Amino acid sequence: MKSSATFWAETQWDCHAHAFGAVDRFPPITDRGYDPPRVLPEDHISTLQSAGLNRVVWVQPSIYGADNAALFDTLHRFPHISRGIAAPPREPDERVLDIWHQRGVRGLRLNLISKGGNRLADITPFVAKMKALGWHVAAFLDATDEAVLNTVIDAVEVPIVLDHFGFAGGQAFPGMKAFRALIQWIEKARIIVKLSAPYAIGVLAGALAQNLLKANPHGVIFGSNWPHIGQSATLSLSDLKTSVSEWCDKASVKADLIFDENASRLYG
Numbered sequence: 001m002k003s004s005a006t007f008w009a010e011t012q013w014d015c016h017a018h019a020f021g022a023v024d025r026f027p028p029i030t031d032r033g034y035d036p037p038r039v040l041p042e043d044h045i046s047t048l049q050s051a052g053l054n055r056v057v058w059v060q061p062s063i064y065g066a067d068n069a070a071l072f073d074t075l076h077r078f079p080h081i082s083r084g085i086a087a088p089p090r091e092p093d094e095r096v097l098d099i100w101h102q103r104g105v106r107g108l109r110l111n112l113i114s115k116g117g118n119r120l121a122d123i124t125p126f127v128a129k130m131k132a133l134g135w136h137v138a139a140f141l142d143a144t145d146e147a148v149l150n151t152v153i154d155a156v157e158v159p160i161v162l163d164h165f166g167f168a169g170g171q172a173f174p175g176m177k178a179f180r181a182l183i184q185w186i187e188k189a190r191i192i193v194k195l196s197a198p199y200a201i202g203v204l205a206g207a208l209a210q211n212l213l214k215a216n217p218h219g220v221i222f223g224s225n226w227p228h229i230g231q232s233a234t235l236s237l238s239d240l241k242t243s244v245s246e247w248c249d250k251a252s253v254k255a256d257l258i259f260d261e262n263a264s265r266l267y268g
Helices: 004-009 041-050 069-078 096-103 124-133 148-153 176-187 202-215 236-249 255-267
Strands: 013-017 055-059 082-086 104-111 136-140 160-162 189-194 218-223
Touching: 013 041, 013 218, 013 255, 041 055, 041 236, 055 069, 055 255, 069 096, 082 096, 082 176, 096 104, 096 124, 104 124, 104 255, 148 176, 176 189, 176 202, 176 236, 189 202, 189 255, 202 236, 218 236, 218 255, 236 255
Parallel strands: 013 055, 055 082, 082 104, 104 136, 136 160, 160 189, 189 218
Antiparallel strands: none
8 A cells, every 4th residue: 555645646637526505605606407415625635535636626516607715715615736717707807817816726717508508609708818828618518519519619729628428418428439520639639528428428438448548648537426416326436436447448548647647738
């Protein structure tokens, strides 16, 4: 077993978790897709070391809309291990991004899927400032819809990180051909794909992961999607990490590239 000093000297990232808080402090929006779960960020942090992870990226949940208060509270309480992806500011004042950067934010979320999400037009006023800060767009969209994917890529000049394998919510049983554009764009190093929530695409997860890794091993990162909203079974962070490591082995890619190097480039 690694010593504590050695463990914390390394970086191993969970690039997709959600920060929730007490309803009286962080009330969710009315038009939301689910109710806030009774979990706190520290519940997830306590599981990181047992899974061999020690850094976490908190991604703004849709139930808070444009209110990043719960995210900022978590970044404030756990600054040394945390980074954040925030909902875009309500007002188009790019100077606020400098303040957010100091708080640990490294990108803005574009959520075209969830109830309570946002629009591409909410992101575009900030693209120049994001580029200057080295930020990216974290996009939750259906990458099997080539028109939507191409529109987002054409609209922004910063890296685009796609959540949950690029999702495929519009198709019950998508085949590999449905992800043609996703593979082409990752080959061109225009997008980065997050191996998170494999249940979002079901049985294709392993095959798609290996295709992505072979297409561009520098364009893939890992995320847990904790606390796994909508999943009835309790999912093990260690098991999720093991699955990704196995996909890396089958694609002849070093797992540290996914858990450390690629993620550190985005969030370090």
